[in-house]
Amino acid sequence: MSTTPKNKSAFREWADALLFAVIAASLIRWLLLEPFTIPTASMEKSLLVGDFLFVSKMHYGTRIPRTILQVPLTHQKIWGTNIPSYSDAVQLPYFRLPGFTSVKRNDVVVFNYPEEHEFPADLKTNYIKRAVGIAGDVLEIRDTQVYINGQPSENPTEMQFSYDVMTNRPLNAEFFDQFGINPDSFYPFSDNSGYLVFATAAMAEQLASSPVVSSVKKRTSKEGQGDGNIFPDGAFFGWNKDHYGPLEIPAKGWTIPMTEDNVRKYAYTIEKFEGHANLSVDGNQIYIDGKKIDSYTFKQDYYFMMGDNRHDSLDSRFWGFVPEDHVVGKAWFLWLSLEKHKTFLNKIRWNRFFKSIH
Numbered sequence: 001m002s003t004t005p006k007n008k009s010a011f012r013e014w015a016d017a018l019l020f021a022v023i024a025a026s027l028i029r030w031l032l033l034e035p036f037t038i039p040t041a042s043m044e045k046s047l048l049v050g051d052f053l054f055v056s057k058m059h060y061g062t063r064i065p066r067t068i069l070q071v072p073l074t075h076q077k078i079w080g081t082n083i084p085s086y087s088d089a090v091q092l093p094y095f096r097l098p099g100f101t102s103v104k105r106n107d108v109v110v111f112n113y114p115e116e117h118e119f120p121a122d123l124k125t126n127y128i129k130r131a132v133g134i135a136g137d138v139l140e141i142r143d144t145q146v147y148i149n150g151q152p153s154e155n156p157t158e159m160q161f162s163y164d165v166m167t168n169r170p171l172n173a174e175f176f177d178q179f180g181i182n183p184d185s186f187y188p189f190s191d192n193s194g195y196l197v198f199a200t201a202a203m204a205e206q207l208a209s210s211p212v213v214s215s216v217k218k219r220t221s222k223e224g225q226g227d228g229n230i231f232p233d234g235a236f237f238g239w240n241k242d243h244y245g246p247l248e249i250p251a252k253g254w255t256i257p258m259t260e261d262n263v264r265k266y267a268y269t270i271e272k273f274e275g276h277a278n279l280s281v282d283g284n285q286i287y288i289d290g291k292k293i294d295s296y297t298f299k300q301d302y303y304f305m306m307g308d309n310r311h312d313s314l315d316s317r318f319w320g321f322v323p324e325d326h327v328v329g330k331a332w333f334l335w336l337s338l339e340k341h342k343t344f345l346n347k348i349r350w351n352r353f354f355k356s357i358h
Helices: 010-031 173-177 201-208 260-273
Strands: 033-037 051-056 067-070 086-091 108-112 126-133 138-142 145-148 160-167 186-188 194-200 213-218 244-248 255-257 279-282 285-288 295-297 302-306 327-337
Touching (some): 033 327, 160 201, 255 260, 260 279, 260 285
Antiparallel strands (some): 067 086, 108 327, 126 302, 138 145, 138 244, 160 194, 160 213, 186 194, 279 285
16 A cells, blocks of 8 residues: 655745754854854954954864753844843863864954853853963063063054044044044043044054144053053052063963962962862962862963954953853954944945955
8 A cells, every 4th residue: 555745834844944944054153153243343443343254163173062951043142032042050061173273373263251250151242352362471561562472472453552632623523534433433532622542553643644633642551550450460560451461371281389479360260260169269378179279280271362452442451361161263254344334335345345354
């Protein structure tokens, strides 16, 4: 007796196609590439607000998901709601598949924001910065210039700083647009004497040549002027965003004595990211499982991340090292770029399409 296969209903065909698309998109997003949008100006002018890019999971090796109870194609919330899209009842150990390479100095890297301790590590908000220092490097900043292991680091070609631009009359957005400065990158002084402007060195030089600009001065912090907002203890060490370190970036297997200075520099990192369930800091001493430790050996590599917009970036100078298990992937190339201050076709930055990221 033969039977004729029953044709699927149109609804069933659509449901099967949708299920296949979700599975395929989830696998691609997890294994290969994930889309990312630049939300803030911390990487300007290297990356612009409104840039859409792909992040390669393959370069550094794909992370095996640690939070496996999660709605597909979501991050922290279900789309359009404040409902969590995951449960942290089951957490897998950290593991990363082999990659093409490791994080290199000056790579542009997407990572999970370390300070969001309320979320599992793999579901923290994605940030993008430049890895100015890698595990084992000694990093120092002298008058805004980054030094690695005693040598000046290569600077991004379109690195920005803040400038005091003094003028002899009020200026408008059209004036600043001539120099590639958008409305989110300049702010008038309260006395109308000038503007705080975020710009590259080349833009600052062009501004200085304008007849309506009386002076342009780079705004920098003074050496020795400690900033309590600076990691790990800027007020104690006398460090600020422009004068910083020297500070050695922890590497897996590196053993340090628990001196007073090292406790100040590394206790937070050990407590938050090294996986100790029972750790306490009492004064200048660290206790693990109730026992005072005299030395410590790090369990993973760490990185020092900075934005290319050096005076408009909250980065490792403020919140510390990025652990290796927080690294998402390498920023690879742009596929779209939209200028939020323009309209219609003028919004599209055609010259940025399919631009590789360096």
